Amino acid sequence: MHSYEPKKFTIPALEGISQKQIDVHIGLYEGYVKHINVLREQIADLTEKDAEKYQFAIESIRRRLGFEFNGMRMHEFYFPQFEGGATDAPMESALASTLSEKYGSWDAFIAHFTSVGMSRGSGWTVLAWDRKGNTPHVWWTTDHELGTLADVEVLLAMDMWEHAYMIDYLPAEKKQHIDAFLNNLNWNVVTSRFDSKN
Numbered sequence: 001m002h003s004y005e006p007k008k009f010t011i012p013a014l015e016g017i018s019q020k021q022i023d024v025h026i027g028l029y030e031g032y033v034k035h036i037n038v039l040r041e042q043i044a045d046l047t048e049k050d051a052e053k054y055q056f057a058i059e060s061i062r063r064r065l066g067f068e069f070n071g072m073r074m075h076e077f078y079f080p081q082f083e084g085g086a087t088d089a090p091m092e093s094a095l096a097s098t099l100s101e102k103y104g105s106w107d108a109f110i111a112h113f114t115s116v117g118m119s120r121g122s123g124w125t126v127l128a129w130d131r132k133g134n135t136p137h138v139w140w141t142t143d144h145e146l147g148t149l150a151d152v153e154v155l156l157a158m159d160m161w162e163h164a165y166m167i168d169y170l171p172a173e174k175k176q177h178i179d180a181f182l183n184n185l186n187w188n189v190v191t192s193r194f195d196s197k198n
């Protein structure tokens with residue numbers, strides 16, 4: 001059976017995000033990858049054993065797949081955004097023009113992205129390109145899979161689960177985590193996602 005392998009990330013020293021925080025977080029990411037494989041194996045095993053008898057169990061496992069799969073995929077958007085080290089905001093890029101046009105200015109986009117990041121609960125703040133609507137969107141995904149948008153290109157994914165920052169920050173310091181996340185970004189990763197969108 002096909003199985004998923006965790007990806008490796010080369011993350012430089014960050015400011016305001018400790019190595020321990022990153023190491024623990026990558027360990028959690030690897031757990032998602034492992035669990036997709038485990039769930040798929042369990043579906044196969046139960047189906048082979050007695051698909052009718054285990055129908056409810058199989059369906060329950062299948063319902064869980066979106067959580068583990070998106071948990072893997074969202075972190076695969078997340079960690080590479082730090083690779084290569086922090087850059088200045090890409091003010092001269094096509095991405096910056098598009099975002100400034102929609103949100104009023106680059107700073108207004110950052111303020112909006114930050115305020116969505118401050119949403120209560122565990123989840124993700126995502127900037128994506130909707131190719132069919134020809135427009136960017138910022139939204140909140142609860143957990144990894146609830147409320148996410150179909151058929152859009154993820155450009156920037158900010159992990160707002162407590163596990164992403166609670167080694168370095170208290171829950172009440174969520175805003176500092178957002179600032180640290182934004183300050184450590186390699187925006188070239190984000191602009192290349194935008195430039196290679198379909």
Ligand SMILES: [Fe+2]
Nearest residue numbers: 159161163164
């Ligand atoms: Fe995470």
